[in-house]
Structures are given as C-alpha cells and as structure tokens.
Amino acid sequence: MHIPFCRHRCHYCDFHFSVSQRYRPQLLSALRRELELTSHYFAHRRLSTLYFGGGTPSILSLSEWESLFDAIRTIYSIEDLKECTVECNPEDITAELLELWHAHGVDRISLGVQSFRNEDLRYLGRRHDAMQIHRVLDSILRSDISKISIDLIYGIPTMTMDGLVENLRLVEQYDIPHFSAYALTVERRTALYHFIQKGKCTPPDDSVIVEQMKLLMDWAQHTGYRQYEISNFAKPGHESQHNLVYWHQQPYLGVGPSAHSYDGHRRRHHVVASNLAYIRSLRSGVLPHRVEYLSDEDLYNELILTRLRLEEGIPKDQLLGFPSAMVDHFCDSIEPFVQKGWVSETPSAWCLTAQGKPWADAIAREVFYIRS
Ligand code: SF4
Structure with missing residues (x-):
C-alpha cells in the first residue's frame, strides 16, 4: 500500500x-x-x-x-x-x-x-x-x-x-x-x-x-x-x-498512486502516479489503472533482472522453459561472465559470485533479450 x-x-x-x-x-x-x-x-x-x-x-x-x-x-x-x-x-x-x-x-x-x-x-x-x-x-x-x-x-x-x-x-x-x-x-x-x-x-x-x-x-x-x-x-x-x-514472480496487489500489481502470469497493472488524478478517478468509481500484458520477452527480462540479484540465482528449470531463441541468447551472453569468474554455474542455477556482484546491472544488460 x-x-x-x-x-x-x-x-x-x-x-x-x-x-x-x-x-x-x-x-x-x-x-x-x-x-x-x-x-x-x-x-x-x-x-x-x-x-x-x-x-x-x-x-x-x-x-x-x-x-x-x-x-x-x-x-x-x-x-x-x-x-x-x-x-x-x-x-x-x-x-x-x-x-x-x-x-x-x-x-x-x-x-x-x-x-x-x-x-x-x-x-x-x-x-x-x-x-x-x-x-x-x-x-x-x-x-x-x-x-x-x-x-x-x-x-x-x-x-x-x-x-x-x-x-x-x-x-x-x-x-x-x-x-x-x-x-x-x-x-x-x-x-x-x-x-x-x-x-x-x-x-x-x-x-x-x-x-x-x-x-x-x-x-x-x-x-x-x-x-x-x-x-x-x-x-x-x-x-x-x-x-x-x-x-519470485508471485502474485501481489499494489494499491495507492504509483503502485503496481502482478497476477503471477502475464498481467500487470500500474496505478496512476498523480495524487489528484487518483482521487478524481476513484471519486467517479473508475480504477486509475493502466494494464499491461507481458510478452515472453518481458517475462524473460524480468526473470533475469530479479533472479540474478538473488543469492539463489537464475533457476535453470525456469530459464529453459523460454523460447529457444532466448535460451540460446542467454547461454551465449552469460558464458563470458562465467569464464571471467563473475557468474558460477551450479547444477540448478546461474549465480553471481562475490566478484560479479558489483557488476550485476552490467551483466543483466548484456543478458537481456531485445528483439532486433
Ligand atoms: S522524500 Fe523519498 S526518501 Fe525522503 S522520506 Fe520521502 S520517500 Fe523517503
């Protein structure tokens, strides 16, 4: 809230x-x-x-x-x-x-x-x-x-x-x-x-x-x-x-100006980030929400962004469930960081090492999937 x-x-x-x-x-x-x-x-x-x-x-x-x-x-x-x-x-x-x-x-x-x-x-x-x-x-x-x-x-x-x-x-x-x-x-x-x-x-x-x-x-x-x-x-x-x-990409509801919500699948909504617009809209019974439907690309990038920052890392079972173009891109782009010792590969996940942690954002930027 x-x-x-x-x-x-x-x-x-x-x-x-x-x-x-x-x-x-x-x-x-x-x-x-x-x-x-x-x-x-x-x-x-x-x-x-x-x-x-x-x-x-x-x-x-x-x-x-x-x-x-x-x-x-x-x-x-x-x-x-x-x-x-x-x-x-x-x-x-x-x-x-x-x-x-x-x-x-x-x-x-x-x-x-x-x-x-x-x-x-x-x-x-x-x-x-x-x-x-x-x-x-x-x-x-x-x-x-x-x-x-x-x-x-x-x-x-x-x-x-x-x-x-x-x-x-x-x-x-x-x-x-x-x-x-x-x-x-x-x-x-x-x-x-x-x-x-x-x-x-x-x-x-x-x-x-x-x-x-x-x-x-x-x-x-x-x-x-x-x-x-x-x-x-x-x-x-x-x-x-x-x-x-x-x-962990589980569902949550955010209320109040500028909050956002996620249904755990593909739907996200954003509440207007203006107190006055928020008050006016709700006064007339209308939810001031902008709805967004997430593509595979959005879900993939979000998984990278959040999980790379977690100690448990990017889980292989979830990553491998994405379309093959994204999985191939991931494997190609993460490999140089594994070689450098910034990312370690375990049987179940890719995790940042202590040397890699200060560079988390730069690594994520390389690994994001942006359709050309
Ligand atoms: S201005 Fe920002 S950082 Fe300061 S109290 Fe308000 S929300 Fe917190």
Missing part, C-alpha cells in the same frame, strides 16, 4: 509523493475505494503479507491508521499474516504509534536510517539526525514489534571507508536482524542532480561505490548476515517475506 506523502523532499529521492498534505483525507478515501474495487483481485481474501510503503506511511495519524486497518479488514482476512511491515522515518515514531501498529498486527518496522552520521544525513537532505535514530531504535527494540529492518545508503561522498565501518559497527551493536544497503544513485528529477550540475555538491564516485560494496559484503559474511539479495542482508530466518514475493 503506497502512502504518497512526505514531510519534506530528500535530495536524492525520485519516488512518487507529495509534500503538501492538503488532499490527505481525500486520498485516504480514494485508497479505501480502490481497496473495495479491487476486492476480487485474489480468489481468496486472505493476505499472507502486508506492506505499507511510500512516501512515508509513518506520517499518518493514529485515527488515519485506525481507519486504514478497518478498511483492509472489511475486505481481507489478515489473521494469518506472515509479515506486516510499515516503512518509517525516525522523526515520526511515537510510543502510541508503535502500540497501535502492534495491536493491528504490524510485526516489522523498516526504518529509513540511511546513515548514523550527521554529515551524510545532511548531504542526503534527510530531516533526522543521528541522535533521533538512536532514540528511535531504543524505543522500537523495547516495543512489542519483534522484527526490524533498516535502510542504509553507501557511496555518499561524505562517507569515507571508516564512516561506512562506523555505520556497520552500529548495525552490529544494535543486533539489527535485517538491513537493506543501496548504493547512492543520482536520478535526474532530484535536487541532488541539480546541486551536482551547479557544482554545489560532489557527485558519488563509482570506484568508491565498488570498494564500499566489497567492504560491506565482506563484513556481512563475517558477522553472520546472508546477502540473500544484492541489496538485502538478513540473519537466518529474517529475510523479507514480502519482497521475496516480488522477486
């Missing part, structure tokens, strides 16, 4: 959200309407995972959360949830919110830390500071919500290798069971892009990003984290159940 509001625009972010809170009540009514109109999406009405992302879900008030949970419960059984996550920003968390979430079945918090160091947080344009992170982590770890994941960013120009080590020490010290670590990327439609263009900010350095990724992978291996996906690290049993659904 995409909650498209933020208090402020972080310098590097190009997600869909609005900083104006003016249409929040209307948008939440539209969300409830979208839930009703998509209630037939699953044959059963039992959810196994639920994820509130955004934007900033933790921006919602207690009463807005109550009404959202009521709306979900009217349609779905959420008694058997395996995982229910709320994405949070450190500046929003209160004891009352934690209590309310727990009472409604939230058992996992994904906290947008990004870095424990104030100079990095200032570069990223985050609203919180290191003190707030420590305070909030203490209160989450004391709460009844049992699972926690944090987001980190590396490759920030203000972050030296020692700075990264400092962050990782704190992950260990707090015994965080799951974390996601992303390399800083500069997207065109962001403040960071413009600052760099105007010479007001130093751009990230690719060679530093690769070095920091290697340090991170080594550290994770020595401290008992499994890098089960390129950007995701978990202690055994703490892998994100919800994200594994996406990465």
Whole structure:
C-alpha cells in the first residue's frame, strides 16, 4: 500500500509523493475505494503479507491508521499474516504509534536510517539526525514489534571507508536482524542532480561505490548476515517475506498512486502516479489503472533482472522453459561472465559470485533479450 506523502523532499529521492498534505483525507478515501474495487483481485481474501510503503506511511495519524486497518479488514482476512511491515522515518515514531501498529498486527518496522552520521544525513537532505535514530531504535527494540529492518545508503561522498565501518559497527551493536544497503544513485528529477550540475555538491564516485560494496559484503559474511539479495542482508530466518514475493514472480496487489500489481502470469497493472488524478478517478468509481500484458520477452527480462540479484540465482528449470531463441541468447551472453569468474554455474542455477556482484546491472544488460 503506497502512502504518497512526505514531510519534506530528500535530495536524492525520485519516488512518487507529495509534500503538501492538503488532499490527505481525500486520498485516504480514494485508497479505501480502490481497496473495495479491487476486492476480487485474489480468489481468496486472505493476505499472507502486508506492506505499507511510500512516501512515508509513518506520517499518518493514529485515527488515519485506525481507519486504514478497518478498511483492509472489511475486505481481507489478515489473521494469518506472515509479515506486516510499515516503512518509517525516525522523526515520526511515537510510543502510541508503535502500540497501535502492534495491536493491528504490524510485526516489522523498516526504518529509513540511511546513515548514523550527521554529515551524510545532511548531504542526503534527510530531516533526522543521528541522535533521533538512536532514540528511535531504543524505543522500537523495547516495543512489542519483534522484527526490524533498516535502510542504509553507501557511496555518499561524505562517507569515507571508516564512516561506512562506523555505520556497520552500529548495525552490529544494535543486533539489527535485517538491513537493506543501496548504493547512492543520482536520478535526474532530484535536487541532488541539480546541486551536482551547479557544482554545489560532489557527485558519488563509482570506484568508491565498488570498494564500499566489497567492504560491506565482506563484513556481512563475517558477522553472520546472508546477502540473500544484492541489496538485502538478513540473519537466518529474517529475510523479507514480502519482497521475496516480488522477486519470485508471485502474485501481489499494489494499491495507492504509483503502485503496481502482478497476477503471477502475464498481467500487470500500474496505478496512476498523480495524487489528484487518483482521487478524481476513484471519486467517479473508475480504477486509475493502466494494464499491461507481458510478452515472453518481458517475462524473460524480468526473470533475469530479479533472479540474478538473488543469492539463489537464475533457476535453470525456469530459464529453459523460454523460447529457444532466448535460451540460446542467454547461454551465449552469460558464458563470458562465467569464464571471467563473475557468474558460477551450479547444477540448478546461474549465480553471481562475490566478484560479479558489483557488476550485476552490467551483466543483466548484456543478458537481456531485445528483439532486433
Ligand atoms: S526518501 Fe523517503 S522520506 Fe525522503 S522524500 Fe523519498 S520517500 Fe520521502
């Protein structure tokens, strides 16, 4: 469920959200309407995972959360949830919110830390500071919500290798069971892009990003984290159940502006990425969805994109089920990477090696099938 509001625009972010809170009540009514109109999406009405992302879900008030949970419960059984996550920003968390979430079945918090160091947080344009992170982590770890994941960013120009080590020490010290670590990327439609263009900010350095990724992978291996996906690290049993659904091409429903859904076969739909268009459409009872039917080529490219990033790799049985032109292309284009030692071939899959992981995107680009 995409909650498209933020208090402020972080310098590097190009997600869909609005900083104006003016249409929040209307948008939440539209969300409830979208839930009703998509209630037939699953044959059963039992959810196994639920994820509130955004934007900033933790921006919602207690009463807005109550009404959202009521709306979900009217349609779905959420008694058997395996995982229910709320994405949070450190500046929003209160004891009352934690209590309310727990009472409604939230058992996992994904906290947008990004870095424990104030100079990095200032570069990223985050609203919180290191003190707030420590305070909030203490209160989450004391709460009844049992699972926690944090987001980190590396490759920030203000972050030296020692700075990264400092962050990782704190992950260990707090015994965080799951974390996601992303390399800083500069997207065109962001403040960071413009600052760099105007010479007001130093751009990230690719060679530093690769070095920091290697340090991170080594550290994770020595401290008992499994890098089960390129950007995701978990202690055994703490892998994100919800994200594994996406990465395993299983069906899911996304609601809220800019969300997308997949039926597990060939149908995907995308919700309009505009709060006002979303509200208007649902007010007149029309789903603001753009439907897309996936070709073999789309399904093949998606399998490469998601599975190459997973520790388990690209499964041979699924890959070999594609038309022979794609299988031939795959075998020809993956071979140089196997020779280079960046990809290893096991009896059941092709997997990235530690040397190959920093080059996952470049490898995927070579292996994609694009009909000429
Ligand atoms: S990074 Fe998160 S909090 Fe910052 S603008 Fe993007 S969605 Fe909002």
